[in-house]
Amino acid sequence: MNINIAKTKNYYNAISESDLCDCSYCRIFRQQIKSSYPNISTYLDSLGIDIEKPFETSPLEPDENGKILYCACQYVVFGNCEREYAHKIGEVSFRAATSYPDTGIKDTHFVLEFFPVELEFR
Numbered sequence: 001m002n003i004n005i006a007k008t009k010n011y012y013n014a015i016s017e018s019d020l021c022d023c024s025y026c027r028i029f030r031q032q033i034k035s036s037y038p039n040i041s042t043y044l045d046s047l048g049i050d051i052e053k054p055f056e057t058s059p060l061e062p063d064e065n066g067k068i069l070y071c072a073c074q075y076v077v078f079g080n081c082e083r084e085y086a087h088k089i090g091e092v093s094f095r096a097a098t099s100y101p102d103t104g105i106k107d108t109h110f111v112l113e114f115f116p117v118e119l120e121f122r
């Protein structure tokens, strides 16, 4: 991986609260992800990524125990990532995403994703 950390940081700093999706799945994600997965937050932070500002998440319906499974959490990163890149923190896997909506970004970037994470529906 060859990441432009400063540029990635600037990108996340420029995203304001009002730019973010207001659906309950996204709000729950923003409220809980950092405290529920502090090690992931620290790793993303070292790459210049703000864990509370995902590009896209793929939540499933809450299960009978009130848990929501997010089967992919995707983040824009400036720089390059080799296809073989793989990282693991606990049970959570990281890779370069191959399927995601158009980012609309022209500068060299990729989309990093991790999965699965489980949060509380409340």
Ligand SMILES: [Zn+2]
Residues within 6 Å of the ligand: 021, 022, 023, 024, 025, 026, 027
């Ligand atoms: Zn949303």
